[in-house]
Amino acid sequence: xxxxxxxxxxxxxxxxxxxxxALVTAAVAMGVTVLLSTVAxxxxxxxxxxxxxxxxxxxxxxxxxxxxxTPGAVLWNHRQDSYAGRxxxxxxxxxxxxxxxxxALPGVPALPGAGRYYVSPALAALMEAVPREQLAxxxxxxxxxxxGRAALSGPDDLVVVVGRTSGELAAMAGTVxxxxxxxxxxxxxxTALYEHGFGIAAVGLIFPLLVLIGTATRLxxxxxxxRFAAIRLAGATARQINAIASIDAAxxxxxxxxxxxxxxxxxxxxVAGVAITGSRFFPDVVAPTAxxxxxxxxxxxxxxxxxxxxxxxxxxxxxxxxxxxxxxxxPGWWRIVSWRDWDCxxxxxxxxxxxxxxxxxxxxxx
Amino acid sequence: MTVDALPVPGPLLEARSIDRSYGRTPALxxxxxxxxxxxxxxxxxxxGSGKSTLLHCLAxxxxxxxxxxxxxxxxxxxxxxxxxxELRRTAFGFVFQFGRLVPELTVADNVALPLLLGKVRRRQAxxxxxGWLRRLELDELGGxxxxxxxxxxxxRVAIARALVTRPKVIFADEPTGALDSLTGExxxxxxxxxxxxxxxxxxxVTHDPRxxxxxxxxxxxxxxxxxxxxxxxxxx
Numbered sequence: 001x002x003x004x005x006x007x008x009x010x011x012x013x014x015x016x017x018x019x020x021x022a023l024v025t026a027a028v029a030m031g032v033t034v035l036l037s038t039v040a041x042x043x044x045x046x047x048x049x050x051x052x053x054x055x056x057x058x059x060x061x062x063x064x065x066x067x068x069x070t071p072g073a074v075l076w077n078h079r080q081d082s083y084a085g086r087x088x089x090x091x092x093x094x095x096x097x098x099x100x101x102x103x104a105l106p107g108v109p110a111l112p113g114a115g116r117y118y119v120s121p122a123l124a125a126l127m128e129a130v131p132r133e134q135l136a137x138x139x140x141x142x143x144x145x146x147x148g149r150a151a152l153s154g155p156d157d158l159v160v161v162v163g164r165t166s167g168e169l170a171a172m173a174g175t176v177x178x179x180x181x182x183x184x185x186x187x188x189x190x191t192a193l194y195e196h197g198f199g200i201a202a203v204g205l206i207f208p209l210l211v212l213i214g215t216a217t218r219l220x221x222x223x224x225x226x227r228f229a230a231i232r233l234a235g236a237t238a239r240q241i242n243a244i245a246s247i248d249a250a251x252x253x254x255x256x257x258x259x260x261x262x263x264x265x266x267x268x269x270x271v272a273g274v275a276i277t278g279s280r281f282f283p284d285v286v287a288p289t290a291x292x293x294x295x296x297x298x299x300x301x302x303x304x305x306x307x308x309x310x311x312x313x314x315x316x317x318x319x320x321x322x323x324x325x326x327x328x329x330x331p332g333w334w335r336i337v338s339w340r341d342w343d344c345x346x347x348x349x350x351x352x353x354x355x356x357x358x359x360x361x362x363x364x365x366x
Numbered sequence: 367m368t369v370d371a372l373p374v375p376g377p378l379l380e381a382r383s384i385d386r387s388y389g390r391t392p393a394l395x396x397x398x399x400x401x402x403x404x405x406x407x408x409x410x411x412x413x414g415s416g417k418s419t420l421l422h423c424l425a426x427x428x429x430x431x432x433x434x435x436x437x438x439x440x441x442x443x444x445x446x447x448x449x450x451x452e453l454r455r456t457a458f459g460f461v462f463q464f465g466r467l468v469p470e471l472t473v474a475d476n477v478a479l480p481l482l483l484g485k486v487r488r489r490q491a492x493x494x495x496x497g498w499l500r501r502l503e504l505d506e507l508g509g510x511x512x513x514x515x516x517x518x519x520x521x522r523v524a525i526a527r528a529l530v531t532r533p534k535v536i537f538a539d540e541p542t543g544a545l546d547s548l549t550g551e552x553x554x555x556x557x558x559x560x561x562x563x564x565x566x567x568x569x570x571v572t573h574d575p576r577x578x579x580x581x582x583x584x585x586x587x588x589x590x591x592x593x594x595x596x597x598x599x600x601x602x
Contacts, residue, residue: 231479233466237452
């Protein structure tokens with residue numbers, strides 16, 4: 001019965017109720033979109049950060065690489081190049097023993113032999129877009145294929161793996177002998193910083209929306225309280241009124257959560273285009289998990305219901321209107337700053353049938 | 367010759383020396399009143415005299431600051447909010463000045479509301495509501511929202527809602543206050559007529575002598591004290 005009554009009051013409560021429902025729905029939808037986007041980007045960040053870091057490979061015995069290399073080792077020279085301000089990860093490798101199994105590099109089927117190279121899709125596109133002498137001529141030999149995403153942080157990663165002779169690499173500074181490619185994620189101090197950043201950003205973005213939801217739920221409060229008072233007069237208990245008020249909030253939150261999921265799905269390609277760490281993530285990793293979706297759909301209406309009950313905790317709907325008991329509390333700094341809501345001693349106020357407010361103490365500023 | 371003493375029924379509703387203040391402003395002072403079953407009582411008095419406060423105390427909407435209110439021999443003022451809500455659903459009916467209907471709901475929904483809140487099965491609740499709507503010649507309006515009704519129609523719906531639970535007491539606060547005199551007269555005739563048919567006690571607050579004329583008894587509230595308008599002395 002209370003569920004039916006709550007639905008009726010929310011859906012057929014006239015223009016004010018419709019506006020309130022629409023505002024709550026819109027605010028929750030925005031909140032959910034922001035929340036899902038943040039979670040999705042966080043997931044993408046984590047998935048990328050936990051990628052095996054082949055770039056972290058360190059060589060052994062850099063001083064004696066040529067003669068003392070173990071069987072199957074390769075010469076390895078990893079350095080940073082750039083084009084038009086965009087960094088290019090460049091790896092030059094030379095297989096020392098073609099008969100022995102060489103270390104495996106993620107994203108490529110096998111290390112390229114001398115005169116061949118692999119490039120990432122983004123670098124391949126860039127090489128085709130700019131004059132050859134500006135970029136492609138830096139990489140000697142012919143292109144063998146594209147580097148797979150296992151070796152990349154995102155679709156914009158510019159990576160090239162160039163096969164060289166051991167003699168060519170011997171002449172390059174920074175060349176090392178490598179017999180195993182690193183498979184662990186990078187030990188990056190900025191990861192924890194980014195994770196905290198995501199949390200702060202989520203709170204920072206959602207807080208204004210919570211304020212909007214709070215404002216929307218207080219819209220047409222007087223009229224809504226008059227309805228509740230009429231229902232109390234007909235015999236509803238305070239608990240039934242709380243349930244009806246909760247349904248009102250939960251309905252808006254549920255509609256908002258579903259709308260937010262739909263909006264997020266529509267915006268997902270754009271969200272995947274956000275370069276939080278300087279480059280975009282692969283679009284398919286920019287997604288919340290099923291559990292996170294479920295938590296949002298269930299959690300947001302629950303939070304809205306809780307907020308509705310919380311807002312009613314100091315308001316008592318009587319059959320004649322609203323009566324609230326306000327307990328005095330020491331003003332916190334936020335109240336001093338905002339200079340509002342100074343409550344003196346215990347104040348008992350009630351709104352009468354004729355919408356007049358009666359207070360037992362006139363020293364209350366309300 | 368001896369005559370066996372017949373059991374004398376106690377008052378159905380009783381206020382014993384009740385005081386009620388709003389802040390420092392007293393609304394009721396040492397007010398005492400008894401209402402017997404089936405009686406129609408008019409509570410009269412000028413604006414601000416405390417007559418509505420008295421009615422609300424008698425109905426358990428307000429608790430008096432001091433004194434007692436008894437219904438059917440039991441203390442009403444000390445009951446929990448849930449028990450008082452139950453009384454409003456089962457034993458009391460209300461007809462207030464502006465109907466106090468829920469405009470989002472239909473006429474039939476409003477009349478069935480106390481039954482539905484009391485977890486009466488929906489079909490049964492609407493059957494009983496329809497019966498009362500027919501009795502008050504409102505059956506054609508059952509599907510209309512109450513916000514679309516005239517003042518007189520709304521008050522008739524309020525009467526139907528008040529009577530649908532077959533209450534023991536109806537509390538009416540200026541039931542004709544927002545109506546023109548002719549409509550108000552009809553509404554009072556209807557309320558009093560149905561209450562007499564059902565044996566329901568009615569406490570009606572009014573400042574209209576024509577409304578009071580349909581009552582069995584009148585009391586006058588002045589400055590928070592109850593007086594007998596004819597005896598001119600305090601009734602205790």
